[in-house]
Amino acid sequence: MGSGAETINTFSPYALTMVVGPSDGASFEGDVGGPFVPVDVSYFINNNSDVPLTFVVSADVAWVDVTPGTGLIPAGGSIDVTVTANAVAAGLAQGSYAGTLTFENLTDGEGNTVRLLDLTAGLPKLVYSYNMDGDPGWTAAGDWAHGQPTGGGGVSYGFPDPASGFTGSNVYGFNLGGDYAPNLPELHLVTGAIDCTGLEGVTLKFMRWLNVEQPLYDHASLAVSSDGATFFPVWENPAEIIENAWTQVEYDISAVADGQATVYLRWTMGTTDGNWQYSGWNIDDVEIWGMQDGVSAIAVPGVYQLKVGNHPNPFNPMTTVSFELAAAGHATVNVYDLKGRLVRNLVEGAFAAGPHSAPWDGLGNGGQPVGSGVYLVRVVSNTGAAEHKMVLLK
Ligand SMILES: [Ca+2]
Ligand SMILES: [Ca+2]
Ligand SMILES: [Ca+2]
Secondary structure, X not given: OOOOOOOOOOOOOOOOOEEEEOOOOEXXXXXXXXXXXXXXXXXXXXXXXXXXEEEEEEEOOOOEEEEOOEEXXXXXXXXXXXXXXXXXXXXXXXXXXXXXXXXXXXOOOOOOEEEEEEEEEOOOEEEEEEXXXXXXXXXXXXXXXEEOOOOOOOOOOOOOOOOOXXXXXXXXXXXXXXXXXXXXXXXXXXXXXXXXXXXXXXXXEEEEOOEEOOOOOOOEEEXXXXXXXXXXXXXXXXXXXXXXXXXXXXXXXXXXXXXXXXXXXXXXXXXXXXXXXXXXXXXXXXXXXXXXXXXXXXXXXXXXXXXXXXXXXXXXXXXXXXXXXXXXEEEEEEEEEOOOOEEEEEEEEEEXXXXXXEEEOOEOOOOOXXXXXXXXXXXXXXXXXXXXXXXXXX
16 A cells, blocks of 8 residues: 555464464264264364354264354454264274364364264274293294293393293293394394274284393384285384393384285394394284284175275375265365375266275375375265275385
């Protein structure tokens, strides 16, 4: 206007009228029938404008209550909205459920946003357990052996091996008599095939007593496979590890193991360099936890249900997302990161009931390659929503 004067919105000069936080989705978990934790999840809605703002918050699933679902926020004011898993949630069969929470600004439309909802009904159960009292007969290379460790090694670097298992006497360990040798190749301990058919959310837990030099020199690692040929890394020593006690460790191996008939776990000692030897791996009380996949157990041929998956998984960088719709209608398929941020709009439109597929090239909406990690693909249809984890490994 040429006057040199400048108008400043004193409430928040750079923000949208309506601002919702936090940015995380709402995630509930509990046994079938509940209760679910957390009890509720709260979001704040700020009105950064100088006029009152009318909002609506709605869920596209019946298993949460949203309070208040609508209201008026005074200029410069704020309100809290609470999302609670309700009686419908308590009636859900075992499984994972997904939905979307939509925040709408009815006053001027600025700041409309969504948050992801998910609920897991059914807590993981112990499915397989190897207490090492007896030898499970795994394939053991080099100095890997089943038996009672002797408390040896660790004289120069780190700590000695234990003198027994965490429970019972026996372990699988690398050199039960002491330190690993210098200049080792990679030497593997590989389980037999573990049948994870019908399992979802597969998790590996075990007791670890490990001493290994830093990975510039010596290596200890863990990997998982669904065919015994291609192994995907789960863990490797990020630094020197010196342990003088048993530690329980836990890894989500669902991306590789869920639903697979032949899952193999592989612990590796080596490579090692020529100096500084440590007492190496000791493993006890290996457990596989998971949930029975109720959906596949009640599948009826010829009757479609809402679901989504991908193949191959893990992948790099191409994968094919397969989804099935229970009924004809509009559907969207999007990829999100683990924080619920949209990565890629994959497909959207009208689809027939039954199976469909869509390729994903590992690119984000801006055409940029996305990094290694876990991504969620979510299909939202007029009968509900389903999601699935995908692993991009570069
Ligand atoms: Ca034991
Ligand atoms: Ca070394
Ligand atoms: Ca040892």
